[in-house]
Amino acid sequence: MPTTSVGVFKIATSGPGDVSGLMAMIGSGAIDPTSILAVLGKTEGNGGVNDFTREYAVAALCTALAPKLGLSPEAVEQRIAFVMSGGTEGVLSPHLTVFTRSAAERPAGLSGKRLGIGMAHTRDFLPEELGRSAQIAETAKAVKAAMADAGISDPADVHFVQIKCPLLTSERVEAANARGNKTATTSAYSSMAYSRGASALGVGVALGEIGPVVRDEDVMRRYDLFSNVASTSSGIELMHNVVIVLGNSASSASEFEIGHAVMDDAIDAAAVTSALKSVGLGATPQPGRTLVNIFAKAEASPDGTVRGFRHTMLEDTDISSTRHARAAVGGLIAGLSGTGAVYVSGGAEHQGPAGGGPVAVIARLP
Amino acid sequence: MPTTSVGVFKIATSGPGDVSGLMAMIGSGAIDPTSILAVLGKTEGNGGVNDFTREYAVAALCTALAPKLGLSPEAVEQRIAFVMSGGTEGVLSPHLTVFTRSAAERPAGLSGKRLGIGMAHTRDFLPEELGRSAQIAETAKAVKAAMADAGISDPADVHFVQIKCPLLTSERVEAANARGNKTATTSAYSSMAYSRGASALGVGVALGEIGPVVRDEDVMRRYDLFSNVASTSSGIELMHNVVIVLGNSASSASEFEIGHAVMDDAIDAAAVTSALKSVGLGATPQPGRTLVNIFAKAEASPDGTVRGFRHTMLEDTDISSTRHARAAVGGLIAGLSGTGAVYVSGGAEHQGPAGGGPVAVIARLP
């Protein structure tokens, strides 16, 4: 396992098409464009089916990076994993998190495991495979491949697995119907949930958090089956899953460390605090440690309540529950961390317990 | 000043028309209907111009209370102050807070000031007076009258002033135009902000938080002028202001105490914690003390940022900024207090500093 250096850069954006911050850092030499492995972004769309801010952001980034990499925009999109999560409700603030990786010597005195990152892709799925066991199994395979790519062998060292997965459109449902097959749902909006859920179950299978056999009918029903570190986002622009594993690796010489906790519900302040503490941050941070970013999933609890009190997120026809949940969890995390520029993503099906979700924190070490 | 007993009851509701919880408490004798002075509610509408859940809740309560009070529903609405704040975004949970007041002996050993409540009304306003100095001055007069009614003489003992104020509709704007007068705004939605802002400035004037002279053009512009304890809600159903003062009074024999703090921005976790501590609650509560409810105002900071990071609430044409802000602040307060059944109301113009707002807490003493 070669030693790698992994960098993490958080860059505020003024709109989904704003690439100026990243370009400035490339221009100044702070970021070597050839080392960029993945970009996770929060964009200010609705996070739903017709959220075009995600693909707009990706298009803008690919166009801007193309000349820097000597590639066509299309080739840039193949080379770098772009995961845009739409929806900056409430105090959430649009931004990009850029992950870089390059070969490095691990300094002699470096103690402990440091941030590692790895990536893998599944094959393309048929529309009728989304939200079902085929998506689960293929995702599990890709998670293991991404762990190896990250230089991580112990599942306990995996703290966040970000997956980008497809959704159904009218056209895709039609295509399945034309083959005589039914899709898991005919609604584009609810297909996003199915795809996110199956992808998360794939992470759970890969990490041994749940057993290897998950049936089609368990997806979106057996909420006791979940991964504590999965974060999945569905988007219209692809038909396969892209898997990014973040964890701590003995072969990394990074200045960063990652930890996580699991929110049991959407108001689990203790879990957020615990995640911060796991990397030496929180009310009394370890000297020199600073927050880089927080990555969390939010959802409306499917049983319609939070600690015994009814919520109204699932019955609201004006605002989708994912927007409600991101706003609320974003408010809590921003309050506890002091910044709204955090990555809170909606739709936590099978990602953490029902109504809760994973929360991971990356700290920069002194 | 006669001694009074003030009660506070928080009752969850299953919908805006649900009066069963209150009726059960009246049936069991827990609440004497003749002692009800005010009802503050969170209902699950959009909190905007066309939020009919507020008037529906009031209509349902008046119809249900009428036979208990031997009054017509209309007379009930005149007797009791009903303040319904629409919008239970995110984890916020619909509920009623019922305030009762009755004459009482103050027990000999009772120490310190206890929760007092008082009420007053302004005259009806003309549409062209809303959001302007006439509304400010009349509100200030009513605040002083409500303080006297509450048995509170020191402005420092006032911890929350809830005001219900009018808004403009197309018809009301037309009526002003027909008189040759222009209203502060022609938009129903933005009139809610003007009316809330002027009402809050009236509180600030009454309590000496700001000087006595506030000009028409200061409303919605001079955000350095504000009250730390004002909470104002606009509704279509009235043309005057209803003022409810909550504070601690030496003439109260209540089992409850109130305190407050001011959130400097929408992610000011420290202020929420401080408000909780001010009544002996928080991470290590005083023995026997329990949380009854939290009353807070939320708004999108007018400068478009929170602690240096851009928010997108004011540029969102799909969801009004008041809904965004309630969701985010509601998420934070729920996380720190452990419950989503809190009263977080939107539109904090001149209520606390720009982007922040008052947060008051009522605790039950052992």
Add this chain to the structure above:
Amino acid sequence: MPTTSVGVFKIATSGPGDVSGLMAMIGSGAIDPTSILAVLGKTEGNGGVNDFTREYAVAALCTALAPKLGLSPEAVEQRIAFVMSGGTEGVLSPHLTVFTRSAAERPAGLSGKRLGIGMAHTRDFLPEELGRSAQIAETAKAVKAAMADAGISDPADVHFVQIKCPLLTSERVEAANARGNKTATTSAYSSMAYSRGASALGVGVALGEIGPVVRDEDVMRRYDLFSNVASTSSGIELMHNVVIVLGNSASSASEFEIGHAVMDDAIDAAAVTSALKSVGLGATPQPGRTLVNIFAKAEASPDGTVRGFRHTMLEDTDISSTRHARAAVGGLIAGLSGTGAVYVSGGAEHQGPAGGGPVAVIARLP
């Protein structure tokens, strides 16, 4: 078959709680409250799960009518069929249509069939029966009972069948799960579509428009199965179907006549014109005939296109497709009839062909 007199009154409302127009007509003697059989209303909510304007309107009407009928509000709700359709998007205007029926002598010279109305109820459904064959079969029985009640024996004389049907909530889904049964869907919003669809299929079965055997899996899938005269609305306030049949009857002495046509898609202007002409209205109306109201269903075509061009209604996460469709079809019908005070209701699953829907017109004869 006794001869009946059937009256139809369209009354504009100033809000969901406005009963003043109806009360004025009762006060003036224009409407005998004891003759009111049904009230169809358009209210200005979102038409979705959390549209409380419907139940608010019903509550207000029941409270207002109770003393006029010497009944409790609850008994009024049992006696009169209230069908409130939420959503007055675009130019649609909130209003009530009040149907009265009383015994009458049919005048000697009266020619032709005249407007008849009949009503029937199904039994209460279990949550797991909604959207499935049980709901279809029970509805078909109730349609036949309502035809008999209307004095109509020939299905060709039935021009509009309005049905009010239940929806699923989180609680109802839980109740089914607790019994070990799965509901047709777990989403409250999509349960509205299932319930509307199964109810419409019940009309089709009763009128012989489709064969008697419809399977569970045909609901929301076999869109070639539909009724040309069904109009179904789901609401949270009931667990059974209420069926109202409108048609022309030889035993009616009404001053009104009804006709209908079927819109093949959401822009089928010719069908609207044809429906108007069927009762002597349109560009060159028969002398003395006037429009009372138009009743139509609207929906986004499930294939995502209208006459070959893509629509975006089904991919919009900000606005539900039912709101889009009502706005568009409402705009067309209002343009062709000259008024926005028409009853256009959303969600036309199995009501007319996919993407289209029934359109019925009631004219007053000279």
Add this chain to the structure above:
Amino acid sequence: MPTTSVGVFKIATSGPGDVSGLMAMIGSGAIDPTSILAVLGKTEGNGGVNDFTREYAVAALCTALAPKLGLSPEAVEQRIAFVMSGGTEGVLSPHLTVFTRSAAERPAGLSGKRLGIGMAHTRDFLPEELGRSAQIAETAKAVKAAMADAGISDPADVHFVQIKCPLLTSERVEAANARGNKTATTSAYSSMAYSRGASALGVGVALGEIGPVVRDEDVMRRYDLFSNVASTSSGIELMHNVVIVLGNSASSASEFEIGHAVMDDAIDAAAVTSALKSVGLGATPQPGRTLVNIFAKAEASPDGTVRGFRHTMLEDTDISSTRHARAAVGGLIAGLSGTGAVYVSGGAEHQGPAGGGPVAVIARLP
């Protein structure tokens, strides 16, 4: 005046970033990219402040056209006028209308005036000039310049003037404040209306439809002042006005003709029919004539009614009135023309009478 050939091409899109249709027509030689003067598009955003589908569409088009024109994307944006109108509510269908112009011989036998197009730009505005007389006067100058560019001297030959104009953002309002100046409004959303209104008044002034003196305070108040042919759209991406004049010109050798009518209100079916007839289309079209596209403006009537019946568009906090209005007028126009691929744009302030708006039709001649 040199003779020109003006082409008009309507191209459906599958999303805001879809340029494949235009690229195919360029590839096949059907469109010469160097002849493209303007592109009017309907994109599927919300049409409000945060509608990024407009700038995304422009970015995608500029990137795609750049190599065809041998220019940078930025230079393409300067050369071609891109006007993207967000919002395809209801049956409206996303599409582009591409206008080309090139020098041509006018065939000997060509009779009558034919479609001409001209363009002009104003200078950049300061934020505090938007919605005020400076914007009006500069726009009027640009309209006259664009008429000259189109080869049109008689204002009666002008049938549609499309203007793209700026809006205010928080930053822009701050910039004005920093200069000690107040903007016409502080709300981004309402600034769109002010900018559209002032731009339309500029058209009215240029064409002599209204007198030359329009005061700041007339904007958004004196709705009796309007242009019958103005169509204005505000977008975040520019600070000046772009003016495109469409009319019939004696110096044009185009195969197309344009006509218009004015909708008096949002349900004015007769005006739509009249506009169609003005270019030989409608129920009985002239032989060989076919519809290319319809361009119309829609708005909620400011007095809250349509033909005496209340509408709810202005009181809706969930959906902006511009979306309501586009959906309704789009439904009517689609019904009368047989297609939802029409350009219906929201926000008709001072564009046609209050609540109405211009409707222009382009036909291809045989």
